[in-house]
Amino acid sequence: MRTFIIGIGGITNGGKTTLARKLKKAVPNSMLLCQDTFFKPASEVEVGQDGFQQYDVITALDMEAMMNSVYAWMENIPDVHPEQAFPDLSVNKVNILIVEGFLLYNYRPLNDVFNLRYYLSIPYEECKRRRCLRIYDPPDPPGNFDGHVWPMYLKNRKEMEEKVSDIIYLDGTKPPEDLFTQVHEEILRQVQKLQDADKMTPSKQDIEKLKILVDK
Ligand SMILES: Nc1ncnc2c1ncn2[C@@H]1O[C@H](COP(=O)(O)OP(=O)(O)OP(=O)(O)O)[C@@H](O)[C@H]1O
Ligand SMILES: NC(=O)c1ccc[n+]([C@@H]2O[C@H](CO)[C@@H](O)[C@H]2O)c1
Numbered sequence: 167m168r169t170f171i172i173g174i175g176g177i178t179n180g181g182k183t184t185l186a187r188k189l190k191k192a193v194p195n196s197m198l199l200c201q202d203t204f205f206k207p208a209s210e211v212e213v214g215q216d217g218f219q220q221y222d223v224i225t226a227l228d229m230e231a232m233m234n235s236v237y238a239w240m241e242n243i244p245d246v247h248p249e250q251a252f253p254d255l256s257v258n259k260v261n262i263l264i265v266e267g268f269l270l271y272n273y274r275p276l277n278d279v280f281n282l283r284y285y286l287s288i289p290y291e292e293c294k295r296r297r298c299l300r301i302y303d304p305p306d307p308p309g310n311f312d313g314h315v316w317p318m319y320l321k322n323r324k325e326m327e328e329k330v331s332d333i334i335y336l337d338g339t340k341p342p343e344d345l346f347t348q349v350h351e352e353i354l355r356q357v358q359k360l361q362d363a364d365k366m367t368p369s370k371q372d373i374e375k376l377k378i379l380v381d382k
Contacts, residue, residue, distance in 0.1 A: 168259070168261065168364065169261050169263065170260050170261070170262045170282070170356070171281050172282045172284070173265050173267075174186040174266045174267075174349075176287060177338070178222070178268055178297060179293055180287060180293070180338040183200070184342055185346060188346045195261050196264055198266065199236065200267065201267025201268065201269065204228045205226055205228075206226060212225075216313050217313065218310055219307075224269050224273055233275050260357050265280070271333065272322055272326050277330060282334070282353065283330070283333045285333045285335050285336065288338040292339060294316075297311055297315065336348070
């Protein structure tokens, strides 16, 4: 039994949700976890020195609850049935978790669980254009993009780049199909590698089953 956890991180409106949903549909045995569902209620998001509610910082999110969801997924994935493990003596099912969000690599416990880290970027103008078409809950107050969202993006990104090195950067202005193909192919390649490795090293479970067969 194997798990494989992929981060689809990136700038606000970089296309994370679009890409992550397509991957979830295309990748067998995959689940999708979205960081945006862990925002604290508005009453708990403080107003900062910039005069805006601090939505674009890690403390706006209930990261403990998010980690509990990740751990619950790890613990609840179904066990492999013996008939699945045989006849090739490999436990070859890989369970995949796709995590999508704008602050995946700035929080150590979450950053640590990823096997593969992606980060979608788009330039300032495109980001502002896409963001202005969206309505959040609560909606962005006037001046929020330049006064809070963009400066916090720059700050968070700098911190991430200083701490985390193995991130694959994606150009979010590329066509969605191209982004999907690139990431999908890499996931399949890495999952295949895991399965091949499993075939060469029987798991403890397999060895126990072999012993039972030999004893018979
Ligand atoms: N590759 C792309 N090229 C052009 N537009 C895109 C692309 N991917 C997504 N979009 C558009 O950009 C907007 C934001 O996309 P999406 O919701 O996927 O981004 P996001 O990164 O999840 O945003 P956020 O998490 O900040 O809400 C949507 O209007 C979507 O249609
Ligand atoms: N989902 C929310 O509760 C919420 C509320 C206000 C603002 N946001 C924005 O979501 C983006 C991340 O996807 C951040 O840039 C937040 O500003 C989310």
